[in-house]
Amino acid sequence: VTTNARARVRAELTREIKEAARRQIDEAGAPALSLRGVARELGMVSSALYRYFPSRDDLLTALIVDAYDAVGAAGEAADAGVRRREDLAGRWLAVARAARAWALANRAEYALIYGSPVPGYRAPEDTIGPANRLTAVLLAILADGVAAGALPAGRHALPAAVRADLRDLRARTGIDVPEPVLFLGILAWSQLFGAISFELFGHLHSVVEDHEAFFDAAMTTTAERLGLQPARRRR
Amino acid sequence: VTTNARARVRAELTREIKEAARRQIDEAGAPALSLRGVARELGMVSSALYRYFPSRDDLLTALIVDAYDAVGAAGEAADAGVRRREDLAGRWLAVARAARAWALANRAEYALIYGSPVPGYRAPEDTIGPANRLTAVLLAILADGVAAGALPAGRHALPAAVRADLRDLRARTGIDVPEPVLFLGILAWSQLFGAISFELFGHLHSVVEDHEAFFDAAMTTTAERLGLQPARRRR
DNA sequence: TGTACATCAGTGAACGCGCGTTCACTGATGTAC
């Protein structure tokens, strides 16, 4: 039991190191993340950090995993907060808004996972699982729609190469959604992050003023195009 | 006349410096761009570069301007290469493919302009003009469509805030396109770069294999959604 | 055309800084008998 005192302190400090690192990348960007800087902020000597992370890259990996987890959790919570589960468009919009809100509140972390990759850094396998967390939420909405018969099964014609790739994807992952719907889903997914990136990386600057209104309108359109009907008039 | 000998040599070296810098960011990313490294590659001493660029940031700015220019020129050429000007969907697809091809061939430069901003670097005014070059090509396609009556004027309902922003944008820039069409245009624009970024930044990895086929299918769908009809069956 | 002077490109040393990582060490915290 007393053993865990040491373990608890260790966990706590690990958390504090990551927090300080997050603050640092928020101020100067991920490439400028420096172990010495983190150590300085915590009043430690830089070599002490090596008790917690074997290298700078491992610290970066931990931050990436945390970021994917955080945005995934935000999406899950937003989806779960929609009471009328059959309101698929409402769920989509809620998740999209949650992703944007998280991105605005954690710009550097967003850039870390959805911006240009940190040069020289190669993401290890550990990041794959958490990366799929938000995607799973979006896929669940699609799957619910298909199950309820609310999604047009897909008159959308696809080139053979794309259809084959999507068939493979379904087989590998067990996603229960027809290829055409899956195709539109990936499009919507990339539209979501395209919109967030455009706003965050400054490309909407001097184009549109009310970014939130624009985002909502864009995501509403995206939901319609996906075939997600607003709640009441289900066909 | 002989005066220009010096000027020509100067222009040539300026070009070589930028080329070496591009090679460097292609290998290690923009944040790692170093004047000393560039000088080393050219067999000069680092201080000599200050005869050509007053600081590292100015070199970066020049690279950004060049990149916007290059992708803009690629888009213009692709658009100009479509003989049947009334084939709006074909023009859109050609420009989209050109943007993607340029991005694939110049990954670091793409990341420089459409990826996460280089931390600590603030883009000066000079980058705004070139940044609009590609956008202008896309807008011209829309404007042509509107002029030819080929684009549905826009039954698309927009929230008041968005509509007002777009009205302002039209007034400021003299864009000759109704707000609903403009809205869909911006959506298509961000879909285009969302798709390229997703592919380049690795988010399509283990999702889809044939990236080119997927991109083409995505952009074809985007063109349809914009209301751009394939050439022959104009309504 | 020929000379005196101004302009410019490039050199090399230096300043002051920060970085990741290693290593031998001191003490404190836990464990086993």
Add this chain to the structure above:
DNA sequence: TGTACATCAGTGAACGCGCGTTCACTGATGTAC
């Protein structure tokens, strides 16, 4: 419960490196008369 030993966290010095930028300088290239 008390002592001997092992584990672990944190220190401080050091290695070897790279960076942007400044500055006084040497020569070569151009200009004006």
